[in-house]
Amino acid sequence: MNRFLLVLVFVLAFGFSSVSAQNFSTHQVKKGETIESIAKRYFVTPFDIYNLNPDARKVLKPNTVLIIPISKAKKPKITVVKELQGFKEHKTKRKETLYSLSKKYNVSEDDIKKYNKSLYANPLRKGDRLQIPRFKITEVVEEANQTQEYTVLPKEGKWRIAYKFGITVKELEVLNPEMTEVLKEGQVIKVPNLDAGEVKEVDDKYSYYKVLPKEGFYRLKLKLGLEQSQLEDLNPGLEASGLKEGMILKIPYSNLTNGIIQADFEHINLVDSISDFKTKHIAVMLPFRMDRVDFDSIIDVKRSLKRDPYLKASLDFYSGVLMALDSLKTLGVSLKVDVYDTKYEVSEVSRIIKENDFENVDAVIGPLTPTSFHKAASELRVYNTPVISPIGTNLKLYDNVFQSRPSDELLKSKIVNFVRADTLATNIIIISDTKTVAVANDIKREFNHAQQVFSRKSEKTGEDEFFVTKEDIENALKSGKNVVFLETKNEGFASNVTSVLASLIQKENKELEEEEIEIVLVTTNVNSAFEGDQINNTHLSNLKFHFATGSKTYNENDNNAFVNKYDKLYNITPSKRAVKGFDLTMDVVLRLVSSEDLYKSVTNAPLTEYVENKFAYKKKLFGGYFNDTVYLVKYDDLTIVEVNQ
Template identity: 45%
Template sequence: MKNILTIILIVFAIGLNAQNYIEHTVKPGETIQTIAKEYLVTPFDIYALNPDAKRKFQPNTVLIIPNSKVKNDSIIEDSKNLIGYKNHKVRRKETLYGLAQEYNVSEEELKKANRFLYSENLKKGDKIRIPRYRTVASKQTLNNTIKKYTVQPKEGKWRIAYKFGISVSDLEALNPFMNATIQPGNELNVPNIKDQEEKAIDSTYGYYEVLPKEGFFRLKVKLNLTQEQLEELNPNLKETGLKAGMVLKVPEGVDTLGNLETVETIDLKGNLKNYKTKKIALMMPYRLDRIDVDAVDETKDKLKNDKRLSVVMDFHVGVIMALDSAKQLGISTDLKVLDTKYHISGTSELLANNDFSDYDAVIGPMEENSFNRVALALKSKNIPVIAAMNKPKEVYSNVFQTIPEEKLLRKAIINYVKADSSKTRVVVISDRAHKTTSEALQNEFPNSKLILSRMDRKNKTKDGHFIHHVDLQNIFSPGKTYVFLETDNNSFVSNVTSLLNGLVVNKREIILATTDKNKAFEGKDIDNNNLSNLKFHYPSIHKDFDETKANGFVSAYREAYGVSPSKYVSRGFDITLDILMRLASAESLYDASMEAIETEYVENKFRYDKALFGGYVNQAVYVVKFDELRIVEAN
């Protein structure tokens, strides 16, 4: 009897707490780290509930996973408060489903307000109450599985990631506002593991994060370390093998930065297998309520003068052309176009009036708050939401951010310059506002020279945004010198590029570069001939299509519209075709984006990385350069 009672209590406890835990059956190739990423928990959380997993971890093992989220901050979630009822007399042919849609409530809410509907069917003449709600945005605080950690002297991102058994990208995901260079005393979020679980850090060693598809052969070429040497320094490698994202201990002095990993671009045409019709929603601010379709001239003026509308229409054309290209490959698409009116109220109305539960992906909206509302609303349904034209405020688990982060762009140009063995030196020229950025560049290039802009002649406390030719004397010797120009001031760019152009003589080669190519490098005051002479290099999320090569998309657009496609047309085409190709090559967009799959189309490429505590962020960037007044990819 006692045993029976114990079993009953255990079953009751399991039933009570089932919502707090998930069972996961280990699949071949999975690790504790990949499983932790999938469920947004830390490896420590899994070990805490499955202590045997440390010594016995193999396929078909059943693990208990805490059904919780790791979150730095509380999040805003909508809740509904009942504020009263409206009386309604049922008319002929009215149904419970139809009334729920009409009044924007659920069928269950209607039944709760009219108890007889649980046992009887709705019929003509019934007098029922329609509940009325007020939507309230409330903060939900989630149980944290993170703790605060104070950065110690000589600690960088690599060492801290190694210490807590996570990757650098995971550390960055936990700390979205972390500076590119962390300083002693900074407080960071780290996995909440016990002190004795932390790996010991030896200051006489360096640390390296394994990139996707890196094997021991690649690491031998890159780090000049054999498999035996790496296993000696990292004994767990013999058991786990190399895994993307793991941080390895390496001898001090080894160049752990290396080049940005070049992942082989894949043409998904050979991988197509899922030919089910793809359901895609395109949510864009067409603002059709402001357009009079009968006033042709006025509509033309709006398209010409309203830049936002022009961008939206260009993107839309690219989407439609991508659907046509996909159709030629056997991929059919059911596209639903929705007008958000560039306002959150319009977006909320679309969410209330449409069922997205069977959609494969939603592209948009453009406006930040509207995008956040859609992503949050569809997160529970696990519907992918594509941030096509903007960086979302929050990269939820169902979000695909197509625009890479600035730190990745910065890393791309730095690694590009580091990889050029023919350079003689690096010079950094900066205005006062970008002094911190420039000093960080000096740390990347220890022997570089830093030149700051001069102060204003009249107001000595104000940046003058200029330098003299004497500031550049005895700086440039024969050979190749890279000059990083860090500023967002147009006149400073004009001043520096003009001076540098005059110094390109004899055997002296000067390559201009920047980590942030902003509007200061454009406009009537900037001489593109100077930029071209200096072979201006910068990181970019896209490249211009190659005019010298045949391109079916470009040819089709020119034939239809008489001009070359804008970058927004190309972006609409590239993003949409990539989504459809990935969906046709796997069961879902998530499945098609878990590995290091890099795709490239007309002007954009995509390689998504799943953040430990968020969604998918594009990691693929270009380094481009001015070449005889053309902008081409720098190889």
């Protein structure tokens, strides 16, 4: 998150006009204290405290941590003077990064780039000769306040630190306006100045839950199955402070997804965690079917590509793999890579494994197709070789299987939980055709009060005609916010429904006595029906179309290094398959070189994220590993953006 967004979050959340890292402190409320007494102690007004802590207007409970603005009368004097004294030459060694060099020489990464301009365009390489600036720094002098410095530990994310010090993630961001979204090991941040005995520890045997807006103990009982007394026993201080939006609660280990944050808030940058530079051995299995390609001419090759979807899919994926291997090489990672053509034949997979030595292979990526993947995974179990599926779902999870694509059930639960958490939705409608009635009925069981609308059927044949009328939907709408589930795999039906819904959006008009009708479109299964030529993306944007997905679309304005390099090399923007090949290969190899093996990396790297994909593996009690994280995205002004929850 960039600095502007951090400031924006602060303004929206607390109604304050400007923030700097030095003009506030924290205070933990003691029994008997009032806002007036706290304000006098810090030479501020009660209004100043309420500005930053709106919940304090309602009730002030012991152990609550307040953000306190530092009085202008006590504003600390800060003098920071940085004067260039000269340079020190440095020859880059293997596994050194800009971050490690900035720490070693006590200069910023930007300062290193400033005096070594080639680093703006090129990555740091072994053997580079750098000019490291030496500065004369005047010490920063400031008055003591109620915060302390904290050094980020390995694998620590924002929520863990917020939990330790009894504040919310937003409050931690307020204390550290320039803090990046992903924390780095060794990074120093500000936290409340608590006694050592008051700092809590995160126990990985438990799950952790982030309290949503307007959630009380009764709602948590329904969602988590825990009584208020049980939550208070697990969270000392909760009885006195009460529930607070964004608060992190310890709960018994749970398989729930909504609000459970033991992985979701903990991004790990494995590039900074490389520790093993021994050569790793991986294998890639794809159904190229090269024996079917006609190499007589370029025209014949192009014809083969059009004729064989498995060849095209394999080449797309493999192009991303090659890009990843090149990037890993620049990081100093040593790899031996075997590439096999499975020919889309199970027997060929057996032959490949039989005739080659897989005992010392660290990981196998592929095959793509379910039957071939099942064969490879089952035969490689004897070596305990990890086999990673790029695209498969609902696989048989042997103990050596990694299913990188999130399950359909996880996608469904993500959007259902999103709707359930929306306290502003006044009306829920479920629209479906005859082929998705079962899905619609499942959603109806989740939302008993929801209304159902079905596609019309032919009076003569009784067959589904895949359309609804404006009146069908209009009768189900109410004033205020309406959330509409659309469940279909029929493009024509999706086009019909989205067009009708878009026409029914209505702004408030007091003169005509018309009430506002807001419509938010969602689906539990986004598919090609929502992406076809018949679909009007303007309608989807107007309907704020939300859906869960295993991979988000990269933003072309982000100037992504992979995308730029791919475009320059292949003269085309990378397809989703190519991006998946890059992301998955980067993740597998970086996990191998930052942990003892791929299995141990599940604990060491709870959540990783790359260009379009993120990976947070969980192990089945008796079986393998599945990716337990997805994106929630929406259409916003004709662009698909991630929804921050």
